[in-house]
Amino acid sequence: MEKKPIDLGLTALDELFMTDEGRRENKLPRIHDIPIELIDDFPGHPYKVRIDEDMEQLVESIRTNGIITPVTLRKKPDGRYEIVSGHRRKKACELAGMKTVKSEIREMTRDEAIILMVESNLQRSTILPSEKAFSYKMRLEAMNRQGRRDPTSAPVGQKLSREVLAEQTGDSHSQIQRYIRLTNLLPGLLELVDEGKIALRPAVELSYLTESEQRDLLETIGYEDATPSLGQAIKMRDFSKAGKLNADVILSIMCEQKPNQKEKISFHSEKLKPYLPKNISPKQTEEYILKALEYYQRYRERMKERGDR
Numbered sequence: 001m002e003k004k005p006i007d008l009g010l011t012a013l014d015e016l017f018m019t020d021e022g023r024r025e026n027k028l029p030r031i032h033d034i035p036i037e038l039i040d041d042f043p044g045h046p047y048k049v050r051i052d053e054d055m056e057q058l059v060e061s062i063r064t065n066g067i068i069t070p071v072t073l074r075k076k077p078d079g080r081y082e083i084v085s086g087h088r089r090k091k092a093c094e095l096a097g098m099k100t101v102k103s104e105i106r107e108m109t110r111d112e113a114i115i116l117m118v119e120s121n122l123q124r125s126t127i128l129p130s131e132k133a134f135s136y137k138m139r140l141e142a143m144n145r146q147g148r149r150d151p152t153s154a155p156v157g158q159k160l161s162r163e164v165l166a167e168q169t170g171d172s173h174s175q176i177q178r179y180i181r182l183t184n185l186l187p188g189l190l191e192l193v194d195e196g197k198i199a200l201r202p203a204v205e206l207s208y209l210t211e212s213e214q215r216d217l218l219e220t221i222g223y224e225d226a227t228p229s230l231g232q233a234i235k236m237r238d239f240s241k242a243g244k245l246n247a248d249v250i251l252s253i254m255c256e257q258k259p260n261q262k263e264k265i266s267f268h269s270e271k272l273k274p275y276l277p278k279n280i281s282p283k284q285t286e287e288y289i290l291k292a293l294e295y296y297q298r299y300r301e302r303m304k305e306r307g308d309r
Contacts, residue, residue: 031070033100039073039081039090042113046134047121049091058092067093070102072120074113081105084113085120111142122168128194129203132171133182139165140180181207186214198227205233209240216247222282224254232256 049055061068071086083090084106093101108116118139121127140162162173171179178200182190184207192198198206206228209217217236221227228236232253239245239253276285 030104032103032105034073034081034103034105035100036090036094036098038079039071039083039101039103040076041087042083042117044134044138045087045117046138047087047124047131048128049087051095055088055092055095058088059095062089062092062096062098067102070104072116073103073105074108075105082113084108084117111145114138114142119168129179129182129200130190130194132169132179133190136165136169136176137180137183140176178204184208186211186218188218189214192221192227199230202228202230202233205230205237208237209245213240213245213250216250220247220250220254223285224251225282226254228254 067089069086069089071089072084073081074084076082081103086101090101118135121131121135143164162176165171165176166173169176181204182193182200185193185203189198189203189206193200193203206214206217213236217228235253236245236250239249272285272289276288280288
């Protein structure tokens with residue numbers, strides 16, 4: 001599907017260097033130097049601001065050339081400002097040692113700000129599944145509050161919220177719904193999805209588990225050092241729906257051999273606890289058990305030598 005261009009409302013380069021008089025003549029918004037200490041992050045902002053190589057390049061560019069595209073702010077009732085677009089640029093200005101940031105201040109409702117915030121991040125080269133999940137949810141809820149809540153009441157020719165979002169993102173209606181389901185995952189499981197250790201489809205199935213069941217699954221993943229396949233995730237959802245999913249069932253499902261997977265030996269954590277030191281990590285547990293087995297093997301060899309004498 002060909003994506004339609006999105007008007008992000010960002011200031012063009014030639015507009016940035018206009019004088020205030022020129023801006024008034026062209027009815028353009030003024031650019032202000034706002035102290036960074038007066039700017040707050042957008043509530044529930046779903047996009048992570050990563051300190052990576054791209055950020056380092058942005059910081060260096062700002063040190064050399066200044067900020068090219070101003071951030072977009074919304075004034076709050078208490079006189080402070082809420083950043084709508086430009087969280088990475090604001091952070092880069094902080095890292096560059098700047099005290100103020102060039103800003104365009106807009107009057108907009110909270111829902112209008114949410115929609116602009118999501119749209120302005122759609123051009124990112126990399127968007128994590130968790131970022132899509134929460135931004136899609138926020139965007140659709142904001143659009144629904146603006147009068148598109150009931151699909152049956154939409155006028156002929158008016159596109160529904162999800163259709164608009166599908167056109168803008170390139171994700172299908174069903175794919176958008178899958179991403180939104182991820183908002184029901186515990187942070188630990190969602191992090192595994194972002195890291196690529198759990199694929200999208202299994203993650204969607206796991207999103208139907210209760211919080212308690214998800215916590216049991218996270219613990220099992222830690223000890224087993226493995227994540228569920230789609231088939232295993234579907235089986236867990238079925239057991240959960242029937243009210244029969246618990247830690248032992250999760251362990252049993254996780255221990256099932258996957259295609260092209262070698263057989264592995266597993267132990268439930270509760271059975272090991274009496275023999276392990278307190279506050280020991282999963283990695284330390286593995287090392288502790290291996291060392292114990294080494295000592296036991298040496299003991300058996302000594303006993304065998306004594307028997308042979």
